[in-house]
Amino acid sequence: MDGGPGGLLRPALVAGGRVTAAHPAGRAPLRVAAAQVTAIPGDLAGNARTAARSIAEAADRGVHLVVFPELSLCGYDVGLLRDDIARCAVEAGGDPLDIVAEACRTHRVVAVVGGCRRRADGWAIGALVIGADGRPAAAYDKRHLDRDERELFVPGRADCLVEVRGWRLGLGVCYDASFPEHARALALAGADAYLCPSAFTTGDSDHRRGVYFPARALENTCYVLFANFAGSHGNWEFAGRSAVYAPDGRVLADAGTGPGLAVADLDDAVLRRHRDALRMLTDRAAPAPPPAAVPVPAG
Template identity: 50%
Template sequence: MREHAAQRQTHPLPTRPIRIAAAQAQAAAGDIEANAAAAAAMVREAGRAGARLVVFPEKFLSGYEPDLIRADPRRYAVGAGDPRLDPIAEACRETGTVAVVGAAVHDQGDLYISALAIGTSGELVARYDKQNLFKSEHEIYREGTAGCTLQLDGWRLGLGICYDSGFPEHARAAALDGCHAYVVGALFGVGNGHHELRTWFPARALDNTCYVVLANHIGTTGGWDACGSSTIWGPDGRPLAEAGADHPELITADLDPEALLTVRDSEPMLRDLRDTATEARAWHRLG
């Protein structure tokens, strides 16, 4: 569970930059073994590029594929200690890179849309379950109950999944927990989805003066035509690296504590944030 907002100033800035990668690729529908192999290859590519962390799209291990997952969750979702994750774990051990992989997860009879953080020793170091489910996802999955902050090399990285990013409160909760970056795997489609990602993510960055990382699908998955365009934004809301719309690609950017400090000095919204509960009550009285 994240800490109270009053504690947000207790976490110092990192002491050195970190390189983060966003991976976009075509997921093979329901083929967890093939998708894990593809993810492992991109972990190694990220490691060669000097990245300490690479994030993958939402439910990349199976593809989005709600009908497959609902029909046979044992086959199309993963569980604790699932050997199909071994190729990714091995790639993380070889490269010293952390992978945040999107997956459907079955846990004690329930299904979740999750981000699995696999550490540099190949172990599962964190699991975040999507808190804001989209439309028909409510029929299949349970909502997550808590946010998740991943710590790496002095950086605090708040995890999100797709529709989470449409709610300013989600990224704000990460920022109030001292996060320096908001890291999201997603499925955004052509058309309105592309408009949403180009609107939501720069706003999440600037509102919270934090880096934002998005990994999106390409191709068709679960009936959606994905728009690619994975991007890493700086804490001022400006893009630092952008992928294309329709081909596999790994993008990287260096997150720099000096740049973070500079933006936070010039854009003090997070520092000046008022108690929103008190403000809401005052608004109600005025109304």
Template identity: 45%
Template sequence: MDDLQGLPAAPLTVVAGQAACAALDVAANAATAADLVRRAADRGGDLLVLPELFLTGYELAGIVADPTRHVPAPGDSRLDVLAAACAATRTAVVVGAPARDAGTGELRISTLVLGRDGHRAARYDKQHVTPGERAAGFGAGPRGCTLSLDGWRLGLGICWDSGFPEHARAAVRGGAHAYLVGAMFGRGNGERQLATVFPARALDNTGYVLLANHCGPSGPYDGCGRSAVWNPDGTLLCDAGTDDPGLAVARLDPAVLAGARSREPVLVDPSLDAPVLPRSGGTV
């Protein structure tokens, strides 16, 4: 585990990816994700982040109707193409997918993390589910998740998590240097939300913030794209616009992070947030 109070020694290139996904077709979406991994690697990416429920689309009713088919299990062969792309390019990926609680079988909205070797490294379950998601049959995850990659600590969030300032704050107080979110923000009000929330999360916590958002219709929504990365001072670093496929490629710089935090010190004490948002870790 990295020193929670330390800063990374070298830059890291992260990529927010977006592309149209096929409703409830895990194999097709895994192939699309693999293509995005290769595109990200061609642009120097160390880690690619993809939107919420990317492997199925935001198809809550369909997932609930047949979870055995639509929830990728550990070792699911449909993800082999994605694992192979990660291993071939040495690029890690964070991809949205439905999951099940191992103890209760309750459905979760999750992100799966595949490391540079293509093996599963971690899973994060969305902690702040919307009323509609809860009504559809999805439960909230019990804890946060912070990844370690090349000396960078990366806190994970999913869509509505980002609307709760304490969620990102728990990640940063636990040592995170960046906050990575896969989401479904639709056109209109969703565009206004993301343009407000994500710079605020960056500025509040003097950390990098990344958003990977859907860029087309999925379930009841029409994703507005705008996958992007913000600097620790809240300014926009890069934006994929509405491209399909689209990538927002950002170089996270330890010097920039150090400069921001020297002006606005971050108190790192993971024990302060553990009772409310306990966090788990993984290395990718």
């Protein structure tokens, strides 16, 4: 929310530092979708079937990659997670993930779904990447946890960058996007887009949602894909507004507040044009030492 073991699902690592080499020219566009779904807390099989239907709908619209909200397979219900977190576990080879995997394989679509991952040191909020062949390809564990989440989960220890059809895609989960350095590190590692499964609610959280995601796109001149829940569950009313943002922060597609898909193309020519014009990644100053406060006389 705003604020180890696992079968075949292993983190994919990236290294920080300098901007990586540019991609070869002429990549084909990558059509992506943010799937805005409702969820039933604890009904992993039912939520997986909902995801499978969204994958099928996305495939009918020519989509190559679908991203679902944070903890999409179990729902974001803190009470349920406190009472029986093991019920919300998602493992490679488990039935709920198999349902999603079969949809990916049938429709030749990559999916990013959310679930609780069991690790040697505790539970993590995971974003699980399923390839178009139906096989688990990578996993990312949310690195920034809010106060409630720290009571239940351990933070991830590594960033994750995957490549789909020649496009490098960095993963974050919800609260990660509140920290500009998270998306920036992925952009410097070569990410063309920042994918962020989320669980933003109505009210103040929705205000922050409207600030964070276009800002992450603009300051890193990268595409941003934000996937949120529709409707309510677990005593939360979710804000929806799943969207795809262009590298200048403008909205390319918005799912509104009900269930649906926000679909847009990641276009190489558009990305290059924005990065040629908006050079924040290459014009960054070297880090400066922390300043000392200078006393200023005041009347």
